[in-house]
Amino acid sequence: MLRIGNGCGFWGDNLDAPVLLAQAGGLDYLTLEYLAELTMSILALQKQKDPQTGYAGDFLDVLARLVPVWKTQPKLKIVTNAGGMNPRVLGQKAQALLRQQGLEKKIAVVTGDDLLPNLDALLAHAPLTNLDTGEPFATIRSRVVSANAYLGAEPIVRGLRQGAELVITGRVADASLAVGPAVYEFDWAWDDWRRLGLASVAGHLLECGAQVTGGLWCNYLEAPDLANVGYPFVDMEADGTFTVGKPTGTGGAVNRETVSEQLLYEVGDPAAYLTPDVVCDFTKVRLENAGPDRIRIADGAGRPATPTYKASIAYRDGFQASGTLVIAGPGAAAKANFAGQMLLDRLARSGSAPARSQIECLGSGDSLPGVLPRVDAPEVVLRVAVHDERRSVVERFTKEFAPLVTSGPPGVTGYTTGRPVVREVFAYWPALIAKHLVTPAVEGLT
Numbered sequence: 001m002l003r004i005g006n007g008c009g010f011w012g013d014n015l016d017a018p019v020l021l022a023q024a025g026g027l028d029y030l031t032l033e034y035l036a037e038l039t040m041s042i043l044a045l046q047k048q049k050d051p052q053t054g055y056a057g058d059f060l061d062v063l064a065r066l067v068p069v070w071k072t073q074p075k076l077k078i079v080t081n082a083g084g085m086n087p088r089v090l091g092q093k094a095q096a097l098l099r100q101q102g103l104e105k106k107i108a109v110v111t112g113d114d115l116l117p118n119l120d121a122l123l124a125h126a127p128l129t130n131l132d133t134g135e136p137f138a139t140i141r142s143r144v145v146s147a148n149a150y151l152g153a154e155p156i157v158r159g160l161r162q163g164a165e166l167v168i169t170g171r172v173a174d175a176s177l178a179v180g181p182a183v184y185e186f187d188w189a190w191d192d193w194r195r196l197g198l199a200s201v202a203g204h205l206l207e208c209g210a211q212v213t214g215g216l217w218c219n220y221l222e223a224p225d226l227a228n229v230g231y232p233f234v235d236m237e238a239d240g241t242f243t244v245g246k247p248t249g250t251g252g253a254v255n256r257e258t259v260s261e262q263l264l265y266e267v268g269d270p271a272a273y274l275t276p277d278v279v280c281d282f283t284k285v286r287l288e289n290a291g292p293d294r295i296r297i298a299d300g301a302g303r304p305a306t307p308t309y310k311a312s313i314a315y316r317d318g319f320q321a322s323g324t325l326v327i328a329g330p331g332a333a334a335k336a337n338f339a340g341q342m343l344l345d346r347l348a349r350s351g352s353a354p355a356r357s358q359i360e361c362l363g364s365g366d367s368l369p370g371v372l373p374r375v376d377a378p379e380v381v382l383r384v385a386v387h388d389e390r391r392s393v394v395e396r397f398t399k400e401f402a403p404l405v406t407s408g409p410p411g412v413t414g415y416t417t418g419r420p421v422v423r424e425v426f427a428y429w430p431a432l433i434a435k436h437l438v439t440p441a442v443e444g445l446t
Helices: 017-024 037-049 058-072 087-100 116-123 154-161 176-186 193-206 256-263 332-349 391-398
Strands: 002-006 029-032 077-080 107-111 144-149 166-169 233-236 242-245 279-289 295-303 308-328 356-362 379-388 423-434 441-445
Touching: 002 017, 002 176, 002 193, 017 029, 017 058, 029 058, 029 176, 037 144, 037 308, 037 423, 058 087, 077 176, 087 107, 087 166, 087 441, 107 154, 116 144, 144 423, 154 166, 154 176, 154 441, 176 193, 193 233, 193 242, 193 256, 193 279, 193 295, 256 279, 308 332, 308 391, 332 356, 332 379, 332 391, 379 391
Parallel strands: 002 029, 029 077, 077 166, 107 166
Antiparallel strands: 002 233, 107 441, 144 308, 233 242, 242 295, 279 295, 308 379, 308 423, 356 379
């Protein structure tokens, strides 16, 4: 039996969760998942400014707090994608931190996902056409800030076979963080599609942390002590069958609904969930109750992996800002729309009409139009957002909120936080790249 737990679902997740899970979970492996598409562009810009950055800095804080746990559980291994755009530097900093705390651990770093250094050479063999729109890559080439392939579990397994107790990767598929330990421990073949499929299901259920243990559950009020939600683990057997659970005494819930909701999270075709390691068929998955806060995954299916990696590319796409005001009193939504249109009309009159704009009256049904019913609320939050390639236009927009306090409709409040902040926009460009053009590398630190 192999127990893999995940203590982090994204960069910004609960800092206590990895420590509490490691303390109480009885884990063989702790995985920590930090990366999203936007995160990679942020890390890329950090690295451009300072070559010693570009990784998820929270990991070092978590690692420092895990040292006492690791000393009492020396067989525990950690796998994380916190390396972001700079796995090697993070590995070196982690090694130094552990040594300062009197702990010597073998560390492996996985690189090769970063396509940017060789991007122009790769373009001769990979067009990187936008998967959603069919647009040619040439339209954004000069504005690209990051380009990464979603690697699979194979380099993680290589690192573990080298004796690593801490594996730090860059961009790998989320589920692969759990697939790697399973393949390594059970010595599965890379064409054992059924087992790889089950392991990917396990990784997919774990990847978002507390989302499978009661977070975002439709019946969240039935989850006891959600403030103390336990983060998940899976107990996996050599045939790939596994049980999802959480540490005893923690809050939240693990049941058919929480597991089903996470199983279908971010899934396009349930019969063909694509990962770098395997194509999973979620329609074959069976969920069985296995006791309090335990769900057993008894079946699943996998097919050969595709010959391509997903490439996640971010590029500069102008500037944006959004601001809010509270509008209270009779006809609050109508007054909010009136005030928002006043703001945009003033921008146009000044010669600063933005390329894109949106007025929302939050509280009246605008956050999910067509889903939430329209209501005549006694107060709403007016939110106006704009986007334009010209920073000057967006900056002018930020100066138009305060005048509404005295020149707009009555009932305006909530204006004491200052002007909105202008932010650079990074747009997402999904593409595919042939696996043979990407070379994952594994480096052991000494």
